[in-house]
Structure formats: structure tokens, C-alpha cells
Amino acid sequence: MSTSDWGDWLPEAVADASPDGVAIWYLGCNGFVLKGAEGTTIFIDPYVGLGNPPRTVRMIPVPFDPEDVREADAILATHEHTDHVDGPSQAPILESTDAVMYGPDDSLAVALEEEGWTEEWAVGEDQFAEVTEGDTVEIGEFTVRVEPAHDPDATHPVSYVIEHDAGTFFHGGDSKPADEFERIGEKYDIDLGVLAFGAVGRIPDKETGEPQRTRWYSDENQIIEAAEDLRFDRLLPSHWDMWRGMTSDPKVLSHHAKSFEYPRELELVEIGDRVDL
Numbered sequence: 001m002s003t004s005d006w007g008d009w010l011p012e013a014v015a016d017a018s019p020d021g022v023a024i025w026y027l028g029c030n031g032f033v034l035k036g037a038e039g040t041t042i043f044i045d046p047y048v049g050l051g052n053p054p055r056t057v058r059m060i061p062v063p064f065d066p067e068d069v070r071e072a073d074a075i076l077a078t079h080e081h082t083d084h085v086d087g088p089s090q091a092p093i094l095e096s097t098d099a100v101m102y103g104p105d106d107s108l109a110v111a112l113e114e115e116g117w118t119e120e121w122a123v124g125e126d127q128f129a130e131v132t133e134g135d136t137v138e139i140g141e142f143t144v145r146v147e148p149a150h151d152p153d154a155t156h157p158v159s160y161v162i163e164h165d166a167g168t169f170f171h172g173g174d175s176k177p178a179d180e181f182e183r184i185g186e187k188y189d190i191d192l193g194v195l196a197f198g199a200v201g202r203i204p205d206k207e208t209g210e211p212q213r214t215r216w217y218s219d220e221n222q223i224i225e226a227a228e229d230l231r232f233d234r235l236l237p238s239h240w241d242m243w244r245g246m247t248s249d250p251k252v253l254s255h256h257a258k259s260f261e262y263p264r265e266l267e268l269v270e271i272g273d274r275v276d277l
Contacts, residue, residue, distance in 0.1 A: 002050050002062045003062065004048070004065045005061035005062050005063070006061060006062075008064065008068040010027075010063050010272060011064045011065075011069045013274075014033055014035055015070045017035055019037055019276060020037060020166070020276075021037055021164065021166025022034055022035065022167065022169070023275075023276050024192070025272070026269045026273050027046055027047075027064075027272075028063060028271035028272075029045070029060075029083050029242045030044075030078070030084065030171075030173065030174065030196055030238045030242075031043070031044065031046040031047050032044045032045070032171065032238075034142070034162065034169065036141040036142060036164055036166070037141070037166070038141045039140075040139060040141045041072050041073050042072075042073060042074045042144075042162070043069075043072055043075045043076070043090075043099075044076045044078070045077060045083070045173070046089055046090060047082075048062045048063070048065070048089045049082065049083065049086050049088065051083070051243065054204060055203060055206065055209075056203075056244075059247055060242060060271050061271065063271055066088070066091075069092070069093045069097060070096070071097065072093050072099040073099055073140050074099050075099055075102070076102050076144065077104070078107075078149065078158060078171065078173025079104070079107060079151060079155075079156065079158070079174065080104075080106040080110050080156065081153070081154060081174070083242070085103065087115040087120060087121070090111075091111075091117045091120065091121040091123055094121070094123040094127050095123050100127050101127060101128050101129070102131050102137060103130070103158075104132055104156040104157070104158050105130055105132070105156060106155045106156040108128050111128065112128060131158070133146055133147060133148050134146065142162050142163065142164055143162070144160055144161070145160070145161040145162075145188075146158050147160070147161055147184050148178060148180040148184075149172055149174075149175035149178060150179070150180075151173060151174045151176065153216060154174065159171060159184075161188050163188075164277065166277045168189055168191050169190075169192050170193035170230060171193075171194045172194060172195045174239065176222050176226065177222055177226040177229065178226070178229075181229035182229045184229075190231060190232050191234065191277055192232070192275070192277060193230055193234070193236065194237075194238050195218060195223050195235065196216075196218060196223075196237075196238055196239035197218055197220075197223045197240045197253070198216060198218075198240050198242075198243075198246045198247065199219075199240075199246055200213060200215045201213075201243075201246045202245060203243075214245075216239075216243075216246060220252055220255075221256060224256045224260060227263040228261070228263070231262045232263040233265065234265045234266070234267045235263035235265070236266075236267040236275070237253060241270070241271060250266070
């Protein structure tokens with residue numbers, strides 16, 4: 001297991017924070033942690049692994065050790081990929097906080113069947129809850145609504161709309177533009193939305209090891225298309241920092257967004273940064 005490059009300052013900052021509404025920290029890759037005014041804390045896709053070099057090579061610091069997390073009520077998984085469901089990254093959080101992990105069927109299958117979290121760590125099966133599109137889950141002061149996503153590389157991806165008195169947050173996982181996004185944008189008033197953004201790169205094939213032209217995340221035009229359909233007030237691009245050969249510069253999105261009504265603003269953050277609803 002990797003060790004934090006930053007010690008415990010980030011989980012301590014989360015634990016010590018007393019936001020007026022909702023504070024949101026970017027954990028790098030596609031990971032986030034939300035903390036509400038009443039103290040409810042939700043992690044989304046936290047990942048502190050190093051990838052699988054030379055195919056996937058982590059390009060950013062490991063921002064925390066999962067064992068240092070003192071507060072968590074839930075972990076939300078968007079889909080079953082390793083950088084979204086990972087035992088060493090997430091099971092210690094469940095173990096030390098008694099949080100519940102919510103995710104679609106294939107995500108929970110990774111945790112319970114493929115990786116055997118209940119055998120490797122002191123976590124119980126009652127700490128896992130399956131969700132699917134159309135479900136609503138109440139987690140403390142947050143209402144979490146499960147919506148569709150479009151990630152051709154995943155077997156069952158979902159997105160999450162997280163509602164709070166302070167505002168509404170959207171996490172699309174690794175979704176590209178989806179047919180359902182226009183409906184979601186009409187249904188919810190999304191203040192801050194996260195979408196994965198990256199370059200097209202040459203990544204070694206899993207079987208042959210030969211570099212192949214690979215697109216895992218939305219490009220500049222796709223992410224703005226999705227943000228427009230979802231009617232984001234603020235777009236926060238994620239995942240652009242993570243993998244060697246797939247990194248990109250989110251500042252270029254200002255040129256692509258300027259002629260569209262949505263997103264109204266770009267929220268550009270780096271690993272460890274905090275934003276607020």
C-alpha cells in the first residue's frame with residue numbers, strides 16, 4: 001500500500017472544518033470529500049493507489065492515508081474501476097468510522113467478491129448498500145439521488161446528485177455526455193458539478209502491453225456539452241491530473257465554455273484544494 005506524501009494534514013483539515021454550508025475537498029483523480037454544516041461527511045471515489053505501472057502511472061501525490069480518516073458517514077462509488085473501488089483505499093475508512101459504502105451492483109461485487117473486503121479488514125456486510133438509478137438515500141443532512149451515467153468502459157456506472165440546504169452537487173464519475181443529462185439538468189438546479197476530463201493518450205494494452213490510442217475521459221468539447229446539458233452553474237473538471245499520458249490542462253476549457261450559457265463558471269482546483277457550496 002502507498003503511503004501519504006502529505007502526512008495527515010488533509011484528513012485533519014476535514015475533521016476540524018466547520019463549514020457554514022458544505023465544504024468540498026478534491027482528493028485528486030476523481031475523489032472528493034463533502035462535509036456539511038452539521039458534520040455529515042461523505043467520500044466519493046477516494047483512491048490513494050499508485051496504479052499499475054507501466055500501464056497506469058500515478059502523476060500526483062498520495063494526499064492521505066486511509067487509516068488517518070477520523071470522520072466518515074458514507075463512501076459513494078460511481079463504478080467498478082480500480083481507481084474508484086479499491087480495498088486498500090477505502091476499506092480502512094469503513095473499518096475505522098463504521099461508514100456505509102453505497103454503490104451499484106458491479107462496484108459492490110468488486111468489494112465483496114473479487115477483493116473480499118470483509119475477510120481482509122474488520123468491516124461487515126451491513127456496511128455495504130446497493131443502489132441503482134432512481135434510488136434516493138438520506139445520509140445525515142444530505143439527500144443523495146442516484147442518476148444514470150454514460151461510461152462505455154464501465155459495466156454499471158452511475159452519477160450522484162447530492163442535495164443540501166446550501167446547494168446541489170453533482171458527481172458524474174467518468175461519464176461522457178449522456179442522453180439522460182438534459183433531463184437531469186431540467187430536474188435539478190445544480191450549483192457545482194464534477195465531470196472527468198483528460199487527453200487522448202497512448203496507453204499499453206492490458207493483454208499485449210502494446211501502446212494503443214486511448215480515450216478514457218471527456219475531451220474539451222464533450223465536457224462542455226455535458227455541462228451545458230446538465231445546466232451547471234459551476235463546472236469542476238476532475239481526473240485530468242492523474243494518469244501519465246492522459247493528463248491535460250483544464251484552463252483550456254475557458255475557450256470552449258465562453259460561448260455557451262452553461263457552465264456559468266469554471267471551478268479549477270488542484271489536489272487538496274477546498275471549495276464551498
